[in-house]
Amino acid sequence: MSVDSYSFRYRLIKTLLLIMAWMSFGLNQEIIGTTLEDLRTYLQLDYHTIIFIINNRHAGFILTTCFSGLLVDKFSHFSETIVSISCLLIGLCSFLIPITKSFCLTAAYFFVQGCACAFYDLSGNQMILSLWKGISHSPINAMHAGYGVGALIGVQ
Secondary structure (H helix, E strand, O other): OOHHHOOHHHHHHHHHHHHHHHHHHHHHHHHHHHHHHHHHHHHOOOHHHHHHHHHHHHHHHHHHHHHHHHHHHHOHHHHHHHHHHHHHHHHHHHHHHHHOOOHHHHHHHHHHHHHHHHHHHHHHHHHHHHHHHHHOHHHHHHHHHHHHHHHHHHOO
């Protein structure tokens, strides 16, 4: 669809929803900083090991970013579904991490969460770029600013 096929109201509402989605994304991703000590105590690990577990999320993000761009481009008409499934996986991993006492399972949950974050990020970017076409500079900046707002809320 061309940019003219979407009404301005539709594009504005969808952009506001994406900004709120990025606020929740920032909240979820940065909450680990305030809960690091609790997670370390709960798993009875030292700081080096807990940092290794948390870095699994970044490893999952980097590895998935390499091929998720191809999948997001191929299935661009399913961007909303990809974002929804990714959000579900991120939330499920966030739920399971604090109740798992196993080092390996916790590391796996962080890795899966990082993979889902890559799909979430790329699909959201694809949605806003296709929504606004050539005039997407301000909307995409506003969407990514939502991450920072969510991160600020997360540390309170």
